[in-house]
Amino acid sequence: MADYTKSCIVLMFLMMAFLEGSMGAVYKVGDSAGWTITGVDYEKWASAHTFKVGDTVDFKYDHQFHNVMEVSRQDFESCNSSSPILNYTTGHDSVKLTSGGHHYYLCGIPGHCAAGQKIDIFVRSPSDTCRPKISPPPHRSHASSTPFVSFKPWRRSAKLLDMFLLVAYAIFA
Numbered sequence: 001m002a003d004y005t006k007s008c009i010v011l012m013f014l015m016m017a018f019l020e021g022s023m024g025a026v027y028k029v030g031d032s033a034g035w036t037i038t039g040v041d042y043e044k045w046a047s048a049h050t051f052k053v054g055d056t057v058d059f060k061y062d063h064q065f066h067n068v069m070e071v072s073r074q075d076f077e078s079c080n081s082s083s084p085i086l087n088y089t090t091g092h093d094s095v096k097l098t099s100g101g102h103h104y105y106l107c108g109i110p111g112h113c114a115a116g117q118k119i120d121i122f123v124r125s126p127s128d129t130c131r132p133k134i135s136p137p138p139h140r141s142h143a144s145s146t147p148f149v150s151f152k153p154w155r156r157s158a159k160l161l162d163m164f165l166l167v168a169y170a171i172f173a
């Protein structure tokens with residue numbers, strides 16, 4: 001029985017490592033709270049995650065009260081919902097991040113964006129992943145998100161190391 005449990009754990013971690021390497025990750029915006037106006041700091045949520053091309057962000061919300069609009073940076077900053085690039089209204093929208101750079105989303109219901117229902121998802125392009133970033137960022141307005149770029153390869157290997165330690169523990173403990 002214990003051996004069976006150990007095997008399951010080992011298999012689970014190997015699958016996680018494999019899936020993480022081969023497929024994009026899926027991030028639920030706001031975690032359990034979802035896409036709402038109450039109680040979620042989306043700026044903080046976004047900065048706690050590292051997004052890459054191929055990942056998906058999942059917006060879950062009550063479509064009677066909210067929606068999701070992808071907007072320009074200018075419209076994001078001014079909470080202007082009159083000219084969205086894309087408009088999502090189903091209540092459960094999976095948005096695949098197909099290009100690097102900043103992707104700006106807000107809720108178009110009057111007052112919601114101003115109350116904080118807006119999110120700037122910075123997506124690292126594949127070239128950012130493969131080589132360390134030496135040159136300084138071109139502008140400083142998003143300085144809070146850029147330092148993560150250079151540390152990411154280390155964070156990733158640290159995470160994998162954690163996994164292998166757990167696997168080793170499962171086998172030998």
Ligand SMILES: [Cu+2]
Nearest residue numbers: 066107109112
């Ligand atoms: Cu809303």
